[in-house]
Amino acid sequence: MIGNLLAGMLNKGAAQGDYESIATLSVGSGGAASIDWTSIPSTYQHLQIRAILRNNRASSETDFMRMRFNNDSGNNYFGEHILQGNGSTASAGANGVSTNNATIYPITASTAGSNRFAFLILDILDYASVNKNKTVRYLSGYDNNGSGEIRLGSSLWMNSSTAINRITITPAFGDLVQYSHAALYGIKG
């Protein structure tokens, strides 16, 4: 057996500023209707969202979320392509040609075991480009000790001329509950 490693003795930090925390939402006891990051600086190459999420949708183990950029509510999104495993079956699908939001599945809801949150790791590469449509990829899922799913997804914002400066993520039903946590990071190229 390898001897214990005293974590923290080796402090080889990454170069300052390559991967930076931009903003964080920690949901308090009153809940939150949405995640809304505004005035996102254009000084990074890519963005990453890292989150644990749960909402209060009644009578359901899961819910999904809608995502928009720059408050664009026009039919300028391709909702999602996904590869999913639910513990017994792997499946693929697509949803939402020219819709008014991208979709992200799943988040846990009221009938999931207590204190169980879904995770989300979402990447937006070249978010500040004024020459490319914006592609989103994400890894998400939850386990509920006998149920659950894991999902790889992608979606598209069909706007090639505008940098993303705002990200709004809203549960389809209900509000995010306390202890949900979402962090936005910037990665420099």
Added chain:
Amino acid sequence: MPATYENIATTTVGTNTSEVEFTNIPQTFTDLIIVRSGAQGGNPGNMSMQVGNNSYDTGTNYSGTQLYGNGSSAASDRFSNDSRWYINYNNSTGQTISIYQIMNYSNTTTNKTMIGRNSDGTWYASAYVFLWRSTAAINRVKLYHFTNNILAGSTFTLYGIKAA
């Protein structure tokens, strides 16, 4: 000022070993990431993981859901009420690259979720979501092979990510 994405500790296995540990993990980060590049001894078997707060939880408090491709089809399975996380089933001695991410590991209010991605050039590509049914903060992690050894030359690196 500490970096947002920081290397906490790294180990390279010098002699075949049954387990690798990270202990006394600082509670100052938001997420942990464990990067593994390594191989295991022959015979099929599961790489496994246990976590805990000052001691490893050996109760049946671990579960997970997997999505994988084996070169000819995609499939999904799960395990429940187990005494460990099965983090990578590997039927070869080839090199496997794995990234495990433990979200919000230091809070004392939520059950702990870990995400795993494994890539093995001769076996599976897989993604997992894991659950530890405990609200305790995690300050130690053990990766071990259930039936064989972790081979010399394997590397394990622990990173911390800190949200604002």
